[in-house]
Amino acid sequence: MSINDFVIRFANVNGSGSASANTMFAKALFRMGLPVATRNIFPSNIQGLPTWFDVRVSARGYLGRRESVDIMVAMNAATYEEDVACLSPGGYLIYDSTKPLARHLRRSDITEIGMPLADLLLSEFEDIKQRGLFKNITYLGALSALLDIEFDVITGMVATQYKGKDALIAPNIAALEIGRGYAQRYLSCPLPIKVRRVEAAGDRIMVDGNTAAGLGALYGGATVCAWYPITPSTSVAEAFELYANQLRVEENSGRRKFAVVQAEDELSAIGIVIGAAWNGARSFTATSGPGISLMSEFLGLAYFAEIPAVIFDVQRAGPSTGMPTRTQQCDLISAAYASHGDTKHVLLFPSTPKECFEFGAQCFDLADRLQTPVILMTDLDLGMNDSLSDPLTWEDGRAYDRGKVLSAEDLEAVEKFGRYLDVDGDGIGYRTYPGTHPDKGAFFTRGTSRDEYAAYTESPEAYEKNMRRLLRKWETASKLVPEAVITSSGQRAGILYYGTSATPMPEALDLLEEEDVHLDTLRICGFPFGKEVYKFIEDHDFVFVVEQNRDAQMKTLLVNEGELDPARLVSILYYGGLSISADTIQAQISEYFTQQKLPRLTEVKS
Amino acid sequence: MSINDFVIRFANVNGSGSASANTMFAKALFRMGLPVATRNIFPSNIQGLPTWFDVRVSARGYLGRRESVDIMVAMNAATYEEDVACLSPGGYLIYDSTKPLARHLRRSDITEIGMPLADLLLSEFEDIKQRGLFKNITYLGALSALLDIEFDVITGMVATQYKGKDALIAPNIAALEIGRGYAQRYLSCPLPIKVRRVEAAGDRIMVDGNTAAGLGALYGGATVCAWYPITPSTSVAEAFELYANQLRVEENSGRRKFAVVQAEDELSAIGIVIGAAWNGARSFTATSGPGISLMSEFLGLAYFAEIPAVIFDVQRAGPSTGMPTRTQQCDLISAAYASHGDTKHVLLFPSTPKECFEFGAQCFDLADRLQTPVILMTDLDLGMNDSLSDPLTWEDGRAYDRGKVLSAEDLEAVEKFGRYLDVDGDGIGYRTYPGTHPDKGAFFTRGTSRDEYAAYTESPEAYEKNMRRLLRKWETASKLVPEAVITSSGQRAGILYYGTSATPMPEALDLLEEEDVHLDTLRICGFPFGKEVYKFIEDHDFVFVVEQNRDAQMKTLLVNEGELDPARLVSILYYGGLSISADTIQAQISEYFTQQKLPRLTEVKS
Amino acid sequence: MTFVAKPRVHHPKLPVNEIGLTRRDYEGPVSTLCAGCGHDSVSAAIVQACAELSLPPHKFAKISGIGCSSKTPSYFLSKSHGFNSVHGRMPSVATGANLANRDLYCIGVSGDGDTASIGLGQFAHIVRRRINMLYVVDNNGTYGLTKGQFSATNDKGSTSKKGLPNLNEPIDLVSLALQIGASFVARSFSGDKKQLVPLIKAALIHKGFGFIDVISPCVAFNNHQGSTKSYDYIRDHSEPVVVTDYFAAQEEITVDYAPGTSEEVHMPDGSVLCLQKLDEKFDVHDKVHALNYVQTRQAQGEVVTGLLYVDPDASDCHEVLDTVQRPLNELDVDDLCPGNAALEMVNAGFR
Amino acid sequence: MTFVAKPRVHHPKLPVNEIGLTRRDYEGPVSTLCAGCGHDSVSAAIVQACAELSLPPHKFAKISGIGCSSKTPSYFLSKSHGFNSVHGRMPSVATGANLANRDLYCIGVSGDGDTASIGLGQFAHIVRRRINMLYVVDNNGTYGLTKGQFSATNDKGSTSKKGLPNLNEPIDLVSLALQIGASFVARSFSGDKKQLVPLIKAALIHKGFGFIDVISPCVAFNNHQGSTKSYDYIRDHSEPVVVTDYFAAQEEITVDYAPGTSEEVHMPDGSVLCLQKLDEKFDVHDKVHALNYVQTRQAQGEVVTGLLYVDPDASDCHEVLDTVQRPLNELDVDDLCPGNAALEMVNAGFR
Numbered sequence A, B: 001m002s003i004n005d006f007v008i009r010f011a012n013v014n015g016s017g018s019a020s021a022n023t024m025f026a027k028a029l030f031r032m033g034l035p036v037a038t039r040n041i042f043p044s045n046i047q048g049l050p051t052w053f054d055v056r057v058s059a060r061g062y063l064g065r066r067e068s069v070d071i072m073v074a075m076n077a078a079t080y081e082e083d084v085a086c087l088s089p090g091g092y093l094i095y096d097s098t099k100p101l102a103r104h105l106r107r108s109d110i111t112e113i114g115m116p117l118a119d120l121l122l123s124e125f126e127d128i129k130q131r132g133l134f135k136n137i138t139y140l141g142a143l144s145a146l147l148d149i150e151f152d153v154i155t156g157m158v159a160t161q162y163k164g165k166d167a168l169i170a171p172n173i174a175a176l177e178i179g180r181g182y183a184q185r186y187l188s189c190p191l192p193i194k195v196r197r198v199e200a201a202g203d204r205i206m207v208d209g210n211t212a213a214g215l216g217a218l219y220g221g222a223t224v225c226a227w228y229p230i231t232p233s234t235s236v237a238e239a240f241e242l243y244a245n246q247l248r249v250e251e252n253s254g255r256r257k258f259a260v261v262q263a264e265d266e267l268s269a270i271g272i273v274i275g276a277a278w279n280g281a282r283s284f285t286a287t288s289g290p291g292i293s294l295m296s297e298f299l300g301l302a303y304f305a306e307i308p309a310v311i312f313d314v315q316r317a318g319p320s321t322g323m324p325t326r327t328q329q330c331d332l333i334s335a336a337y338a339s340h341g342d343t344k345h346v347l348l349f350p351s352t353p354k355e356c357f358e359f360g361a362q363c364f365d366l367a368d369r370l371q372t373p374v375i376l377m378t379d380l381d382l383g384m385n386d387s388l389s390d391p392l393t394w395e396d397g398r399a400y401d402r403g404k405v406l407s408a409e410d411l412e413a414v415e416k417f418g419r420y421l422d423v424d425g426d427g428i429g430y431r432t433y434p435g436t437h438p439d440k441g442a443f444f445t446r447g448t449s450r451d452e453y454a455a456y457t458e459s460p461e462a463y464e465k466n467m468r469r470l471l472r473k474w475e476t477a478s479k480l481v482p483e484a485v486i487t488s489s490g491q492r493a494g495i496l497y498y499g500t501s502a503t504p505m506p507e508a509l510d511l512l513e514e515e516d517v518h519l520d521t522l523r524i525c526g527f528p529f530g531k532e533v534y535k536f537i538e539d540h541d542f543v544f545v546v547e548q549n550r551d552a553q554m555k556t557l558l559v560n561e562g563e564l565d566p567a568r569l570v571s572i573l574y575y576g577g578l579s580i581s582a583d584t585i586q587a588q589i590s591e592y593f594t595q596q597k598l599p600r601l602t603e604v605k606s
Numbered sequence C, D: 001m002t003f004v005a006k007p008r009v010h011h012p013k014l015p016v017n018e019i020g021l022t023r024r025d026y027e028g029p030v031s032t033l034c035a036g037c038g039h040d041s042v043s044a045a046i047v048q049a050c051a052e053l054s055l056p057p058h059k060f061a062k063i064s065g066i067g068c069s070s071k072t073p074s075y076f077l078s079k080s081h082g083f084n085s086v087h088g089r090m091p092s093v094a095t096g097a098n099l100a101n102r103d104l105y106c107i108g109v110s111g112d113g114d115t116a117s118i119g120l121g122q123f124a125h126i127v128r129r130r131i132n133m134l135y136v137v138d139n140n141g142t143y144g145l146t147k148g149q150f151s152a153t154n155d156k157g158s159t160s161k162k163g164l165p166n167l168n169e170p171i172d173l174v175s176l177a178l179q180i181g182a183s184f185v186a187r188s189f190s191g192d193k194k195q196l197v198p199l200i201k202a203a204l205i206h207k208g209f210g211f212i213d214v215i216s217p218c219v220a221f222n223n224h225q226g227s228t229k230s231y232d233y234i235r236d237h238s239e240p241v242v243v244t245d246y247f248a249a250q251e252e253i254t255v256d257y258a259p260g261t262s263e264e265v266h267m268p269d270g271s272v273l274c275l276q277k278l279d280e281k282f283d284v285h286d287k288v289h290a291l292n293y294v295q296t297r298q299a300q301g302e303v304v305t306g307l308l309y310v311d312p313d314a315s316d317c318h319e320v321l322d323t324v325q326r327p328l329n330e331l332d333v334d335d336l337c338p339g340n341a342a343l344e345m346v347n348a349g350f351r
């Protein structure tokens, strides 16, 4: 008997309307107060290929991917065999029993729950397309009975979903009832796995990271968004535009206080962002790996010409087109050192939708303050799946930090304006927006070497001086990016992670605790790394670094920027394109302890 | 009194024909058997800005840049002051005395040698443009007397230079004689600094690295060259085309056995290279930093789709447009890890024109064998300046290694062709060219994940397996790239360098020896690094790493790929855009020994 | 369960072509595009054209960018190599492939996003380079694979699935190709195989750059009312200007058009295009005229289709570059390496 | 010694314009281009046009790519900000700049390499986006800064300095701009200031995308005999089709053209373009016609110059996007941030 604790997987065909039905399922559980996490595993294709939708319900609030499946709703003939195979022993298989199951597909260690879905719908709906769509709703109805979901919550979901298209509400509810009725009549309900209303979700919300990031840009004061469609980042720009149209329109005129341009490609998108940022507007683009590659020449320009461009990189599995609908954390090196020559870029690593919002907004302050590109490094797993998140909040009265910008009055007071003078010793000069003053403060921006007064030069000394100042600015950046989040109980070993590798961490740590492995933790939020990161590493004998790429890219950054001995960092890697699970982390760490013959007891450091 | 040992600097205005006169000067000395090195320091501009041309003559054969100047030929009014200032005490200043020197420009610690050049030419040449051109030749004539250069060698140079434009020979020789005559009559000739015929240059040649690299591509069997103009790489493609037109034309038809395409940009250039390489032609492009940035998406495709593309990166000072006519070694990270996702690329590092030729040719064998991009990392200093080099040689009968390519007959023998099967355990599959066989061996190439039979898949296991195979291939690559060049006398400390940082090394080591600093040396020739590189580092207490960039990019690669403790690598950096000098290396190393209070005696390791 | 199977129909007695192959030998594996997608019809037309031309199915190079359209080369001609490269860069990859082996038939397939947005520069420049290939754009006015954004060929005023109008002027690829100087330019419709197949044949045989802009509706994102790239809209607004029939060299010419409106174009390989001009004044050999015609009709809301321009005597890239007849990828060290003696001469020049 | 000084001439009594400034206030530092380079004349024409229009010299944004041409914004209007960006990407940077502050006059300067090769895609798409700016190409048919390679606007058959003929067809930027839908299209010659200055004025005042292709000879690499972009060649082959005079809103119109061949175009700000048509049949408001005209004359070896097309009522990007009148870069947190209460409503939607 298990309450509020299971993984259910829906195996469907994409383009068949299943995603919205499955989302309703997840959201209904959420509305019953359960912590739920969803993961949509979809193909790079529009219609007709296999897709899976995992919903994890966890009484303890674990939101990471789990390797095992307790309930399989197997609706795709093409993957039926593998779907049945991946069900955990003791699990429940829900299938369409209109045709009998082939003998070789049957398993004795699971419970098979057949429903003649096709038959049920055949009698109810004439239209073949409708039958397809309502099939998903029908199994949802059955699940409500099987899992003991409050029915009015589900019907409420339908009402929310089809608000404005009211004609659809009744047939959907009818379909729900067909499923529920069949289950109540013919199946033993509820199953030993079921749900029960709790208050665990609290005031939390369910939202995807991209929507939150789009809202972050909106609240952060972005006025120019230039983008080019690419999975999994498209919905960032779409969310920005959607909410800006609602919340950022001039009162009387109805005119827009923002501009969204779907550019012809990523080169153009970043160029627009840089042009707008140079001209004093907060601007951003959203893209994924291939876009970062294409933007790299421009990113070098922005670094050297000192332009506050903001980029949201929603990472997907590379290299090249790779697996565009799978998740990874694999663009760290290409983003951190994007462009030829000696370049370095500021990165932020959100772990939750709320951080997508907050860091998303903060990017603009940082970019303006540091006069350099800032890249938000999120990924498909966080960006495109609905996750449980604390509600988004904004402190009214918070001002934007526009950085060192001289107004006409400021310029009047300045003897001789020098764009690249390091007046304050923090490596950051003062800039002016075009058109500020009739006589003072105009300068020529270029990607070529110049002196402190922005005059072109090829002098080795002037060049080197400028490059050293940029390193000073880098140092300043390390103090401004969000600090790492640390928990410490004085263990000998630590574990370090970032972004979505944090999601399975509470569960992984609990699993490890059970094995008497105790670790202090550090979650990286920004690059360049603050002192606290290096101190944490120094304070531990060795530190695990968890990441979702093959080449241990965060480790590379840590070692390279901090002059660390790489031997002290032990990589825990997963790069299969699904999100890393607690099981994977636990297994690799456990293995390491065994191999290194390390003791597993808490050892408080002397 | 100094014989065959000095640095002479010509300060001119660009677009005034000085480069060819100064080159004749250098070549004349070379023809007298002297080891000479030239360095043209030119602006990113076509006409009217300052340019300097350094010629170093060294009896000991040192070819690196030297910081001090013994003779200054100051022909540019705009830079006169700084030019006079940079002359070493005791040096010689040659200037146009038509107008008297301003008092504040005079120095008592140098010898001023005035020649009324403008006056001399005024009477000889009517045309004002001719006067400008012949002025350079006239000071050349004077120098022949001042430095005791064999006059027939110089006149011979003129004859070579103007072969085909015979009408120009006589007036040039007349101009030479005007200068020589004036010097012999009015100046005390020769100076204590002078030259004398020796046999030190041997059978060596004087050639720039780009020409040698273009020849390397020609000898290496490249048939498709696609490029886009960019300083300092343009002359690679031009040299390839020039010599191919001479040496690679079909006998009877006169048709070309190669295709050169000036593409519309670098994205297109690399696309053409990849398309041609995929279709079985050896193909390459030449570019510089901005081009590498633009090519990075395509480089990721070539890595993942396993296409043997060859790129010659002639590095210039970044970031961004930076200093396009200055040299650096600053594209290492962007080339090695070009593209998003987990990518790594093979790099070769030539140090001399001969290696530009040899490695240039070898790139094609390596790319075909490894089925991956190979990037030749040269730079402006090596690429655009004439250097002394051993003659280029080719072993007749040497075959091209086209790698694992199946012919129609091979395919007949194969049961089931699997493009990405690791049959040999070296991570390299067998490929087929399009059109090989009517029924077998065709496959679909893509930048997306696929199984061993080239079928599209999003399976995590298939993806991971493929990515691990690529790491195996990387391992194979480390055994195939040119080995590091090591000299060892069992010192405690070593010094590691690559590319043009090797040029000043003999001199730097001699200077250090004088200070009782003795170092074993290793010159890196390829990436991924071979075992010998790590062994060298292991065998020494610490190792200096000499490079011409700000961010110690080679050190980053060494640490990252070898899991080294970065504390053992001490960076010697110069990034002012001129080439690194022996003085800089010596000073930094000496400083390190002093700071670390290290003993300076040879200590043979126990 | 949802079964999405597009079964391969078996024809027990498929007709064979001149080289003894059936249509099946030119097909590919089952498409994974949406049922009803115009792109699948384009693929089918390519299969038919290649089969009818009796070209050896392995002697093709199929190149594409990224998009639903760019996936299609995996669904036809499975005996030939294909290369699904990166977004917008098919033209450069195809250029390289053609330079490496001039003997292969090169087919490039792209989408309107792939060609008219990110790839516009490469498109214009491959036209200039006169690569000998068939360049097909599966033009649906939308970004299918990224789920329905407007593409640059989407007409001003045409609406999205949600009903929002497009505010930007379209880029007309046919006009662009004509203006930049393509030697073969046509427009067609995926739903009109009768028009499309002869055009594909002619473009394949044409020596030089053969461009066909195929309106190919996206049933998932751009086939609604309000779209100007829907099946219905194109059926209503397409205005064929020339009907083209293709006859191979030895084939008997079996069409008989009214005199004055017809023309025979003789291709260098001996094959013949029979043209029936539906607008008498239309001249298929005058590109300025064709451009003017297309633009004028477009201003009137008509979509001109058919063969718009052909220069049967055009030169291709290999002629311009004067490369050898043998494919460059067949040359080996003996052909390519000038040897050490030559190098010694080269060295001498550096002394 | 070589003295290369281009001294600034002093005019003791320079005339002042309506806002009390002299020509000097619109100039920049001394150019570092080659003496005689056409680009410097274009810069001078921009200076003259801006001064005559009495526009505040700091209210400009000057954007360029990379090349000799792209350096020129540092040599005019030194009181305004400039941005020498990366090769071929001026259009995108200018787009961003214009979106951020619609009140600045935006001048983009590019080269033929910068625009017709690497930047062709961006060029086509900025036309589509209707950015309100003056876009000038200093067109010399060559890559000046990289020392004389053929560019994509170099005519077929035109020779290099070494005498080798160009084998590729040119890309004609004027035709491209017309065809893609630019609302103001002109061609001129750097050596013809009388023609060029009014065109620059008109393009600056034009609300929308104003494109001027200026043939601007490169004395270092493309001014020899055999070049079709040399001073001599253009003087011989340029065919002005329309003479344009620009009159500001209050100004008295002082030209008097023969009736039938003249036309007054009224710009939205009240200024007037007086056009004298040298070819009576030429219609400056019909882009299909203009394109046809340019292409036809081109085929005859003539370089049509002058104003080729103008739509004085064109809309610009800000109208299409319906942005607020205030420049976006002036809006601060109070204008931009919807505040926490709104966020709570947003949160509610996620429950």
Ligand SMILES: Cc1ncc(C[n+]2csc(CCOP(=O)(O)OP(=O)(O)O)c2C)c(N)n1
Pocket (backbone or CB within 6 Å): A228, A229, A230, A231, A266, A290, A291, A294, A321, C066, C067, C068, C069, C070, C087, C110, C111, C112, C113, C114, C115, C138, C140, C142, C143, C144, C145, C146, C151, C218
């Ligand atoms: C560099 C890059 N940017 C963006 C994408 C995402 N992307 C994939 S397909 C596509 C558009 C395809 O549209 P189209 O070429 O019209 O093809 P269709 O799917 O409509 O046939 C885009 C933007 C990508 N793959 N690569």
Ligand SMILES: Cc1ncc(C[n+]2csc(CCOP(=O)(O)OP(=O)(O)O)c2C)c(N)n1
Pocket (backbone or CB within 6 Å): B228, B229, B230, B231, B266, B290, B291, B294, B321, D066, D067, D068, D069, D070, D087, D110, D111, D112, D113, D114, D115, D138, D140, D142, D143, D144, D145, D146, D151, D218
């Ligand atoms: C990405 C990139 N590729 C190549 C270059 C080298 N480059 C500098 S200027 C130039 C061509 C300029 O030609 P054009 O735009 O016609 O300007 P012009 O000098 O003729 O005025 C090139 C190719 C570069 N700066 N950046």
Ligand code: SF4
Pocket (backbone or CB within 6 Å): A046, A047, C032, C033, C034, C036, C037, C038, C039, C068, C069, C140, C144, C145, C217, C218, C219, C220, C221
């Ligand atoms: S989304 Fe559109 S273009 Fe893509 S396969 Fe489906 S119908 Fe075709």
Ligand code: SF4
Pocket (backbone or CB within 6 Å): B046, B047, D032, D033, D034, D036, D037, D038, D039, D068, D069, D140, D144, D145, D217, D218, D219, D220, D221
């Ligand atoms: S090289 Fe040509 S384009 Fe460049 S400045 Fe000189 S004349 Fe002008």
Ligand SMILES: [Mg+2]
Pocket (backbone or CB within 6 Å): C067, C069, C111, C112, C113, C138, C139, C140, C141, C142, C143, C144, C151
């Ligand atoms: Mg499309």
Ligand SMILES: [Mg+2]
Pocket (backbone or CB within 6 Å): D067, D069, D111, D112, D113, D138, D139, D140, D141, D142, D143, D144, D151
């Ligand atoms: Mg040019």
